[in-house]
Amino acid sequence: MKTKMPNYVSTTNACKLCKPMGATLAFRGIECSVPFLHGSQGCATYMRRYIISHFNEPMDIASSSLGEKHAIFGGGPNLKQGLKNVTEKFHPKLIGIASTCLTETIGDDLPMLLHEYREMTKGNQDAPILVPVSTPSYSGTHMEGFHAAVRAVVGALTEVSAERTNNIAIIPGFLSPEDIRHIKDISSRYNVPFTILPDISDTLDGPALLEYEKIPHGGTEIPSIKKLGSAAAAIEFGWTIDNIDSAGLLLKEKFGVPHRRLGLPIGLRETDVFFQTLQDLTGLDTPAVYENQRGRFIDSLADGHKYVFGKRAIVYGEEDLVVGLTSFLAEIGVRPVLCASGGKSGRFEHAVKSVCEGLVPEIPQIHEGMDFYEIEKLAEDLEPDILIGHSKGYHLARKRNIPIVRVGFPIHDRIGGQRILHIGYQGAQNLFDCIANALLEKKQNDSETGYSYM
Amino acid sequence: MQKNVLEERQNQVIRKEEGANLKISCDKESTAGAVSQRACVFCGSRVVLYPIADALHLVHGPIGCAVYTWDIRGALSSGPELHRLSFSTDLQERDVIFGGEKKLAAALDELIDRHKPKAAFVYSTCIVGIIGDDLEAVCKKVSEEKKIPVLPVKSEGFKGNKREGYRAACNAMFRLVGTGDTTGIPEKSINILGDFNLAGEIWMIREMYEKIGVHIVANITGDGRVEHIKRAHGASLNVVQCSGATMGLADMMKKEYGIPAIRVSYFGIEDMAESIYAVADYFKDDEMMRKARQVVKGELSIIYPKIQEYRKALSGKKAAIYVGGAFKAFSLVKAFRLLGMDVVMVGSQTGTESEYRELQEITDPGTIIVDDSNPLELSSFLQEKNVDIFVGGVKERPIAYKLGVAFCDHNHERKEALAGFIGMLNFAREVYSSVMSPVWRFMPRSEAHNED
Numbered sequence: 013m014k015t016k017m018p019n020y021v022s023t024t025n026a027c028k029l030c031k032p033m034g035a036t037l038a039f040r041g042i043e044c045s046v047p048f049l050h051g052s053q054g055c056a057t058y059m060r061r062y063i064i065s066h067f068n069e070p071m072d073i074a075s076s077s078l079g080e081k082h083a084i085f086g087g088g089p090n091l092k093q094g095l096k097n098v099t100e101k102f103h104p105k106l107i108g109i110a111s112t113c114l115t116e117t118i119g120d121d122l123p124m125l126l127h128e129y130r131e132m133t134k135g136n137q138d139a140p141i142l143v144p145v146s147t148p149s150y151s152g153t154h155m156e157g158f159h160a161a162v163r164a165v166v167g168a169l170t171e172v173s174a175e176r177t178n179n180i181a182i183i184p185g186f187l188s189p190e191d192i193r194h195i196k197d198i199s200s201r202y203n204v205p206f207t208i209l210p211d212i213s214d215t216l217d218g219p220a221l222l223e224y225e226k227i228p229h230g231g232t233e234i235p236s237i238k239k240l241g242s243a244a245a246a247i248e249f250g251w252t253i254d255n256i257d258s259a260g261l262l263l264k265e266k267f268g269v270p271h272r273r274l275g276l277p278i279g280l281r282e283t284d285v286f287f288q289t290l291q292d293l294t295g296l297d298t299p300a301v302y303e304n305q306r307g308r309f310i311d312s313l314a315d316g317h318k319y320v321f322g323k324r325a326i327v328y329g330e331e332d333l334v335v336g337l338t339s340f341l342a343e344i345g346v347r348p349v350l351c352a353s354g355g356k357s358g359r360f361e362h363a364v365k366s367v368c369e370g371l372v373p374e375i376p377q378i379h380e381g382m383d384f385y386e387i388e389k390l391a392e393d394l395e396p397d398i399l400i401g402h403s404k405g406y407h408l409a410r411k412r413n414i415p416i417v418r419v420g421f422p423i424h425d426r427i428g429g430q431r432i433l434h435i436g437y438q439g440a441q442n443l444f445d446c447i448a449n450a451l452l453e454k455k456q457n458d459s460e461t462g463y464s465y466m
Numbered sequence: 467m468q469k470n471v472l473e474e475r476q477n478q479v480i481r482k483e484e485g486a487n488l489k490i491s492c493d494k495e496s497t498a499g500a501v502s503q504r505a506c507v508f509c510g511s512r513v514v515l516y517p518i519a520d521a522l523h524l525v526h527g528p529i530g531c532a533v534y535t536w537d538i539r540g541a542l543s544s545g546p547e548l549h550r551l552s553f554s555t556d557l558q559e560r561d562v563i564f565g566g567e568k569k570l571a572a573a574l575d576e577l578i579d580r581h582k583p584k585a586a587f588v589y590s591t592c593i594v595g596i597i598g599d600d601l602e603a604v605c606k607k608v609s610e611e612k613k614i615p616v617l618p619v620k621s622e623g624f625k626g627n628k629r630e631g632y633r634a635a636c637n638a639m640f641r642l643v644g645t646g647d648t649t650g651i652p653e654k655s656i657n658i659l660g661d662f663n664l665a666g667e668i669w670m671i672r673e674m675y676e677k678i679g680v681h682i683v684a685n686i687t688g689d690g691r692v693e694h695i696k697r698a699h700g701a702s703l704n705v706v707q708c709s710g711a712t713m714g715l716a717d718m719m720k721k722e723y724g725i726p727a728i729r730v731s732y733f734g735i736e737d738m739a740e741s742i743y744a745v746a747d748y749f750k751d752d753e754m755m756r757k758a759r760q761v762v763k764g765e766l767s768i769i770y771p772k773i774q775e776y777r778k779a780l781s782g783k784k785a786a787i788y789v790g791g792a793f794k795a796f797s798l799v800k801a802f803r804l805l806g807m808d809v810v811m812v813g814s815q816t817g818t819e820s821e822y823r824e825l826q827e828i829t830d831p832g833t834i835i836v837d838d839s840n841p842l843e844l845s846s847f848l849q850e851k852n853v854d855i856f857v858g859g860v861k862e863r864p865i866a867y868k869l870g871v872a873f874c875d876h877n878h879e880r881k882e883a884l885a886g887f888i889g890m891l892n893f894a895r896e897v898y899s900s901v902m903s904p905v906w907r908f909m910p911r912s913e914a915h916n917e918d
Contacts, residue, residue, distance in 0.1 A: 022572075022573035023529065023556040025536060026529050026533045026536075026554060028533070030528060032530075052624035053627070057861070058505060058509070059530075061860050065860055068867065070868055074499045074500075077499075077502065078624050080624060080625050082624070083596065091498070093497075097497060100472070101499075101500075113562075113591075113592060114623070114624060117592075150528040151558065221869065221870075224848075224868060226842060407537075
């Protein structure tokens with residue numbers, strides 16, 4: 013069943029964020045780096061506020077703070093002054109500079125301006141690496157911005173290497189710090205070195221401190237990024253990444269690094285594929301600890317399957333996250349009835365269909381480029397039992413009096429968004445428990461007796 | 467040369483000296499690369515107009531500006547809640563190349579038919595200023611077709627800071643004022659300007675004024691309505707809170723309609739009481755003044771004993787303040803003083819020279835006063851002064867928490883009313899419940915302190 017959506021001109025309550033925001037998040041995952049927006053001051057401040065409200069961590073984003081005269085005569089002088097000030101105050105190893113709709117439209121040529129700045133500061137030992145990325149907010153979403161920034165980092169840093177090492181690169185995309193910690197944990201149990209790019213596990217979820225860190229510690233180490241050209245393989249998560257934004261494909265094309273594209277390892281099958289890939293690449297079996305997690309997860313499916321079976325779910329958010337979640341829901345017997353994203357990769361529908369194959373009685377409605385007004389309209393006929401996505405779906409859940417399981421980004425109305433585990437068998441376990449319990453809680457609260465056993 | 471302060475910003479930070487009147491540099495563009503806590507023109511306009519609950523607020527631009535301001539303020543409405551939705555034209559590359567006017571007109575057409583708002587505000591964002599869409603013409607045309615006011619808000623982000631945004635918002639509202647029928651408005655009537663009804667604050671304030679016999683024509687803009695703003699020129703007096711946000715509108719109303727304005731603040735006991743007395747005083751009405759005294763006395767008798775209890779626990783603790791407008795900082799300095807606390811740092815994003823002068827007058831020697839600060843400076847001030855609580859907004863919060871310092875949210879999305887008499891009590895409780903939490907003793911800061 014596929015409902016034709018009316019073609020609305022306006023957007024109401026968007027289900028996407030803007031492109032430069034994604035770039036700043038990716039740059040935050042590089043060791044000792046400062047994200048920098050070439051544009052007006054407001055962009056940086058709005059994004060910081062939005063990101064801080066989710067992670068509850070400092071998120072400094074510098075800005076060239078363009079004013080009216082710069083918009084007319086060009087933002088070059090402010091950009092250079094901003095880079096100088098950031099260098100002086102933060103002593104970064106890298107500054108990741110994302111453009112905005114303002115600077116793209118006035119025609120500022122970032123690579124050229126940075127070239128001039130490098131010439132100006134030639135010989136300066138402390139000069140940081142400057143990585144520009146073009147992220148006009150009028151094309152694509154924060155996810156395109158995120159991927160483009162990762163690709164830009166590889167493009168700027170990675171060096172040609174004569175040898176091929178046993179190093180494995182993982183390009184995870186935008187996952188939670190907890191997810192990245194889990195990947196690090198997994199990779200530490202194999203006998204080869206891994207490079208995870210980018211790595212926000214510490215930079216966006218660090219400990220309380222005695223001294224304020226100008227730049228939070230952690231992130232992917234720059235020497236490791238430089239050496240990625242010699243990697244044995246690059247595993248890149250995400251079916252919907254555009255080729256021109258793919259860091260994994262750049263490694264393949266430019267350095268001949270074998271490329272393995274996987275889905276986000278959410279749920280059983282996609283996680284199996286991930287571990288199988290690791291096994292193929294390292295020759296090692298899945299470590300016992302994960303086999304055990306897998307076993308316990310499957311055991312719990314038997315315990316809890318009845319409480320979730322046939323429940324109708326609306327899943328929304330970033331395209332690849334929705335694909336992964338849908339795959340998982342199909343496995344546990346929940347019926348995804350609508351898979352929606354604000355993104356428009358053109359690959360979403362195919363990806364969702366392939367993970368549903370053979371497990372769901374009916375392929376869900378799959379819509380790209382959606383906002384919450386449209387999701388809400390569709391929900392009227394779909395009669396969902398549960399919503400799964402970020403916290404901006406709360407209004408809809410409240411309106412329909414159904415539970416919402418908060419995953420992904422942003423989560424602005426609860427604490428702990430940075431600590432949600434989505435991936436691996438352990439992540440599947442976490443999601444399963446949350447979803448089953450949300451449905452149980454709803455049933456219990458709605459019951460007249462308020463029973464004590466399931 | 468002050469450590470952790472950029473050379474360009476050295477004269478934007480001062481430390482109060484007894485008897486001296488130090489000059490602080492302020493009211494200028496943010497330094498590039500300084501990681502200012504400031505937002506933009508659009509932000510200024512959006513926050514001021516946001517609480518007008520029966521208007522359509524359409525952001526004309528790429529998606530970011532609209533999505534980052536979706537349901538961003540805790541501005542409550544007693545009726546319609548159209549203001550809580552985030553509308554955007556979501557401009558795409560082709561719109562940027564060929565112009566966004568058609569898309570804007572179509573979006574307005576669609577949204578006005580769908581929601582039947584009483585008016586529409588159309589916000590320009592950075593890009594609209596560059597591609598040169600004629601908002602004025604589009605709004606005029608749609609307004610004629612739909613028979614509602616459709617008002618352009620000239621809020622291109624790069625055209626200054628929040629203050630310019632306030633001005634743009636006031637200009638847009640001023641086009642509404644004077645278009646409504648003022649029959650039946652009593653002489654002793656006011657407009658409340660500059661309260662945004664966060665956590666229902668304006669309802670408490672209205673109640674106080676109503677108790678002393680004052681009629682309220684329009685809330686500008688907390689729990690605001692288009693029809694009320696249209697007839698706001700029928701009020702005898704504008705009662706204006708806050709430094710920049712709505713003063714511009716009051717000035718224009720004074721010039722055009724001869725309506726005088728008084729400035730008040732609803733934060734803190736003294737200021738709140740003064741806000742009531744000032745209105746009674748303006749109308750030169752003995753009965754009103756008698757009632758005003760009664761109201762203040764009644765409220766104080768409820769909250770004062772409780773505040774004394776908090777004061778006992780909090781006395782001598784050190785507080786730091788960093789807020790948007792300096793006017794709010796005055797009230798916070800006084801509020802902390804009422805709790806027996808010492809303010810050791812105070813700053814704002816957009817204070818003016820006279821406001822910083824006033825801050826110097828009311829603070830103790832050694833207090834750091836800072837304009838348009840940033841996380842590196844603020845964190846170093848917190849450490850230098852070893853503060854017990856920091857009060858600010860969302861962007862300041864993680865700085866405090868990372869260092870193990872208590873924090874009080876004084877932001878736009880807060881859920882606790884901090885205005886009015888009861889607001890002072892809430893503020894005391896907020897400060898108390900953060901400062902007195904046992905969690906701080908486990909922070910590296912206290913552990914290091916204990917080892918000394």
